[in-house]
Amino acid sequence: MATLSVCIGSSCHLKGSYNVIQTFQQMIEEYHLPDDTLTFNGAFCMKQCAEPGVAVSFEGAVYHVKPEEARSFFRETVLPVLERGRQ
Numbered sequence: 001m002a003t004l005s006v007c008i009g010s011s012c013h014l015k016g017s018y019n020v021i022q023t024f025q026q027m028i029e030e031y032h033l034p035d036d037t038l039t040f041n042g043a044f045c046m047k048q049c050a051e052p053g054v055a056v057s058f059e060g061a062v063y064h065v066k067p068e069e070a071r072s073f074f075r076e077t078v079l080p081v082l083e084r085g086r087q
């Protein structure tokens, strides 16, 4: 199972982590991802506060995702890995 975590520390909160979480949740529903495909959770500060965008960790790598990029990030980075795992 893959793990997707969004930083909910104070700096990322100001940069829109709530919106990133909402977008990811919507997309998990839109794509009807089974419960055992993805663990999705919030995380404490990932020490990426100085970077632009909200810190998001996925499969051990850390990304910086602005709220307006959350949909394309999910589609281009998260979905392909999940689809590979289902084959």
Ligand code: FES
Pocket (backbone or CB within 6 Å): 007, 008, 009, 010, 011, 012, 013, 044, 045, 046, 047, 048, 049, 055
């Ligand atoms: S608050 Fe998110 S990386 Fe520090």
